[in-house]
């Protein structure tokens with residue numbers, strides 16, 4: 001069988017901080033394998049342990065226990081000198097860009113090459129190539145203060161690529177950017193990933209980011225890895241509540257005001273259930289609503305719906321008023337649930 005070469009392998013990584021003499025278990029036994037050339041996302045809420053995790057990958061943070069293999073080398077076992085050498089192959093970009101304000105764009109990108117004692121001629125060639133790659137040829141002599149957020153992140157990406165890394169770590173790299181700039185930065189990362197086969201590990205709290213560029217995703221919650229899967233599999237069949245919530249966060253559906261006003265929490269004569277339906281994977285393609293309508297003699301008044309697409313999988317949510325007798329609506333709801341749709345009764349209208 002064809003085996004992927006694993007570029008980043010985290011084995012049983014735990015990290016415990018001591019705060020006020022009490023332990024904080026930031027990471028608990030995390031195992032992640034990132035195949036070479038993949039974009040791998042780690043998603044979690046604030047405080048889940050994402051930053052700690054990504055900082056462990058280049059040993060900015062030393063794990064309390066566990067091993068980290070990059071390109072088959074256990075970097076937890078390296079001497080400081082060896083680590084400096086290996087770290088050149090593990091680049092990182094940050095939420096707040098971390099550019100040097102006293103250096104021009106050109107000189108920011110040149111910095112890792114200068115530290116590597118590269119000749120001036122080679123630096124010029126390399127930096128000009130990188131400026132072109134990130135679309136900032138005309139900004140070489142500009143200082144970071146005069147750039148937009150998206151341009152700053154482009155400079156940071158160019159700087160991160162200067163040493164021809166094998167791995168790029170992205171620490172909430174688009175969290176400070178507006179949605180359109182976020183999209184263009186993610187497209188740039190995807191382009192770089194494809195062009196150079198660069199392995200990218202990113203952390204984020206936004207499923208939209210994962211949806212746009214990741215091949216695989218892991219969900220961490222309270223320092224534990226609760227689920228990991230290829231992106232299509234995660235969206236079609238999320239197994240943990242945390243994953244389900246992140247998927248839902250990419251779909252936005254509000255109850256219209258007039259429905260909110262008349263919504264009653266309890267059933268009553270003449271009122272019908274207002275349902276929030278979630279469809280993923282198999283349930284999204286089946287004509288479940290019309291089947292339910294025929295089989296149970298009910299009507300569905302669809303108020304709003306949103307469908308989306310990630311990793312080759314469709315998923316979506318719908319707000320609908322189900323009109324029929326109490327027994328028929330109860331049976332129809334059961335039918336939908338039996339067919340992998342998630343049904344929530346929001347109230348009665």
Ligand SMILES: Nc1ncnc2c1ncn2[C@@H]1O[C@H](COP(=O)(O)OP(=O)(O)OP(=O)(O)O)[C@@H](O)[C@H]1O
Pocket residue numbers: 017018019024025026044045046047048049050051052053205
């Ligand atoms: N240097 C530290 N000392 C003590 N506790 C820490 C330290 N760094 C992180 N923690 C704790 O470890 C846990 C995980 O923090 P971490 O910053 O990794 O989470 P996160 O998922 O990146 O959150 P956010 O998205 O808010 O940055 C939190 O409870 C945090 O308070």
